[in-house]
Amino acid sequence: MSSTFNSTLGLLLCLAPAIFHTVEVARPLWARWVVNWVLPFFAPGLPRPSKALTHNDQIGMLDAALDAAPKEKGPAGADYIFLMLFEQRQGALAFIAVAxxxxxxxxxxxxxxxxxHLVFGVMATLFALVNANHAGVPGLGHHPRVSRNGRNVGILFAPFWAAAAILNYIGFSN
Known part of the structure; x- marks a missing residue:
């Protein structure tokens, strides 16, 4: 493979997050699209509309989280929910910037x-480490609620991001 091909492929692999998460800028709850129609393949299985989260389901889940906060900590609970959705939007914005x-x-x-290549190589390396962590490899923090599908995503995407990191390293060193 040529240096230009490696470089191009390394860059193109970094488009993946923007492809799946760009819509979350406008609607952070549209992350359910990934939950409903992408993650079931990691079960492995097929998406089923009967098991798909709806907007109302998500609002109910967020309301339940707010209701679970101690009354005297209600404002902090509301800020926490806000921050999760805010970070969802900022993450989508960062993926657009990468694209x-x-x-x-x-x-x-x-x-x-x-x-x-330097920036995307660092990003891909960190993504590989986080995905490996979700797959069960210790290090780089702790996610307290990794689902079965989340673990399977980590198993698949740790090597994907490692390949992207290697290709970006090759592109950087050329």
Whole structure:
């Protein structure tokens, strides 16, 4: 494989999060699209409308979380729910920024892509470590609620992101 091909593939792999999460900028609860129609494949299984979360289900779950907070800590509970959805939107914005960087990088000659490969290589390395952690490898924090499908996502995407990191390293070093 040529250096340009490795570089291009390394950049293109970094588009994956934007493909799945961009809509969450406008509607953070649309993360349910991934929950309903993507994660079931990791069970393994097929998505079923009868098991799909609805908007009302999500609002009920958020309300239940708010109701579970001690009364004297209600404002902090409300801020916590706000922050989770706010971070969902910011994460989607960051993925859009990555996508813009990828698309711009594809227009550059190989020699001028090094800064993008550095940033995306670090991102891919950290994503690989987090996914490996969700798959059961200790280190890089603790997610207290990894679901079965979440573990399976970690098993699949740790190598995906490791490959993206390696390709971006190759692109950076060329």
């Amino acid at each position: 813009v960087g990828v698309l711009y990088g594809l227009t550059l000659p190989l020699a001028d892509r090094h800064a993008l």
